[in-house]
Amino acid sequence: MAREIQITIDCADPAGLSAFWAEALGYQVQAPPPGFASWDEALEAMGVPPERRNDASAVVDPEGSGPRLFFQRVPEGKQVKNRVHVDVRAAPGLQGEDRMAALEAEAERLVARGATRLERHEPAPPLGAGHLIMADPEGNEFCLD
Structure with a gap:
């Protein structure tokens, strides 16, 4: 169930x-x-x-x-890297530069709302489609995928 x-x-x-x-x-x-x-x-x-x-x-x-x-x-602040994080599927079905452009646009939108951009990982076929690592306003990591 x-x-x-x-x-x-x-x-x-x-x-x-x-x-x-x-x-x-x-x-x-x-x-x-x-x-x-x-x-x-x-x-x-x-x-x-x-x-x-x-x-x-x-x-x-x-x-x-x-x-x-x-x-x-909670009283304590964030101490270390997240062991679990949210992946925001911001470019489903897109590949290559189209995918990365969609991820960049979403990153820009979320930075304007308090997120921080941390890293960009370029596409690396066959398994790596490319993604961005971000942090929310309190520093919790998440990916734009």
């Missing part, structure tokens, strides 16, 4: 990082519970004090097929 999965990311600013990843993936910030117009309204009703209202955030695929990304605030 297939399972639903959630990818959890430790961070300092859950709301900020969820907004970045919603934009990067074409996702949306998860809606508040039914009956509430906003998360602030829902958290107020739950008795969550204002200073704790950015302890967590989540983004979801609006079509319901991709995994939920959950962002949780």
Whole structure:
């Protein structure tokens, strides 16, 4: 039986990082519970004090097929390279210079939203199609693939 999965990311600013990843993936910030117009309204009703209202955030695929990304605030900063990372498939079906141009365009778009460009790996057939290594606004590595 297939399972639903959630990818959890430790961070300092859950709301900020969820907004970045919603934009990067074409996702949306998860809606508040039914009956509430906003998360602030829902958290107020739950008795969550204002200073704790950015302890967590989540983004979801609006079509319901991709995994939920959950962002949780932790006290420590990022220490080392990620052992697991997200690959953003920004150039499916493209090859060579067309592929790299599409990846570069997506990198430029995400840098404008707070990402950092780290490395470019040129196509190396037959197995290496070429990709870009990026970091999100908190330094978590991801690939544009």
